[in-house]
Amino acid sequence: MTTIYSISDIHGFYDSMLDTLSLVDLNSNKDNKLIFLGDYIDRGKDSCRVLYYIKELEEKYPNQVIVLLGNHEEMFIDWFTLNDKLNWFSQEVNFLTVKSFFSRDEFMDIIKNTKNNGESYSEVSYYMIKEIRKRHSKLQDWLVNKEKQDPFYETDNQIYVHAGIFEKDQFLWKYATQPDEFTWKYPAETGAFYKDIIAGHVSTVNVSNDSKYLGKVFWDGYSHFYIDGETERSGIVPLLKYDTFTGAYSSYTKRMDGSWVEYQITKRRV
Incomplete structure (x- = not known):
């Protein structure tokens, strides 16, 4: 069984990130993958530590860890490369x-x-x-x-991206999506698509219009999974887990005692 894990929008909250990453297993199966969907900096106090940790994790597991950029990294890069100084x-x-x-x-x-x-x-x-x-x-x-790589990660069944893609053209999405849409698309899109789309950027509370999704993954019931749990408010970086053999998605809820409980997200592969 191969597993794909994904997290997003850590926003400088180092301890919350480590807590979530304790659920990730990259050692028992060398085909398991962990995909970071961007927005590692700003809002929390440990942005630098978060970046170093992700960089070192990618170096330790070069064939298993995928790191995408979010709009906050793009703004930061523009600033320190003097493309947009202020x-x-x-x-x-x-x-x-x-x-x-x-x-x-x-x-x-x-x-x-x-x-x-x-x-x-x-x-x-x-x-x-x-x-x-x-x-x-x-x-x-x-x-x-990182700006030289694709702003998305594609599998046979999914598209992992920070914000979203242009979905109207379906199979031509790679060519129809404007560069800034991958990291800045708003509002979040929902509904059916020929692949599942896993994104961060827009909080799960915002997408669902339901406060119960604070700190949790939101699935729209069709093809979209949003995983920005507003860590600044929730203290949690949500984790989405995908079993490539069964096609099942799951996530975790954190109990009051600090332990995690896995739960299934209803999704049948088409």
Whole structure:
């Protein structure tokens, strides 16, 4: 039995990510796969640690771990490669993501130096980029190289993607989908498609219009599975599990005592 696991929208919540990954088995079967669907940074305080962990996991299991980019990584890359120097940085709430790349003392020294020198907002942004580059050049290079790969992962039965695809043209979706749709598509689409589509980006509460899906996977009853559980609110990174032999999907609910319970999601392969 081969299993495909997928998670998305970790958003800097390192401990929640590790808790969910404890459910993933990549060792008992070398064909098992783990697909990360993007949005690893912003909102939580440990974005840098999350990125390093995913990078190292991919290096440890190069044929089993697939890492896609989300729109938050794209904005971050645009910022530190100076393609869009101010847009992402100007939206950084309390500098949580930037802070995660420095120790507390390092960050305070940077702030102190820029204030003493009376640097402009643009100059502060550029200085932050330069200091991150000094410390994390390999991590940045790894992220940038991800832009060269496909923004989706396709199997015989599924399309894994951060946000979505253009579904109207069915079998021509690879050519009909605009580049930004893969990571920015909104609103979330539901209904039947010839393959199952597994995506994050839009919270399961938003897609389902039902608060009971906070921290859980939402299946629309047809071909769409959404797995952004709003970790900032729920404290949970949902995990979707797919059994390639039976075609069954399942996920996990977390009990009050911290243990996980697996449950089946009703889905019959067509």
